[in-house]
Amino acid sequence: MESLQYNAVLAITGAIRGSSTEKLYEELGLESLKLRRWYRKMSLLYKIFKNESPGYLFNTIPNNNAQRQTRQSDNVPTFFARHDYFKNSFFPSAIAEWNKLD
Secondary structure (H helix, E strand, O other): OHHHHHHHHHHHHOOOOOOOHHHHHHHHOOOOHHHHHHHHHHHHHHHHHOOOOOHHHHHHOOOOOOOOOOOOOOOOOOOOOOOHHHHOOHHHHHHHHHHHOO
């Protein structure tokens, strides 16, 4: 999909193949698909935390039962994932990215 968007940007701008993707996106005010997916994932997780989405989504997130205060006590507890297939699904990957935010 990213290459399809890049080809469309080349057609729109008339730029030659091999032009910098970042510069073309900046010139047109576009974002990469990877960045757009990340923003959507973070905004959906924010809505889940603020109860602006169905309750069963919030109930899916593991509870933080830690009694002691640690440096990472503000982080959302992560899911245990044995396989990359589950680790790359929405909740585990979104919570891991959420915990990386400052």
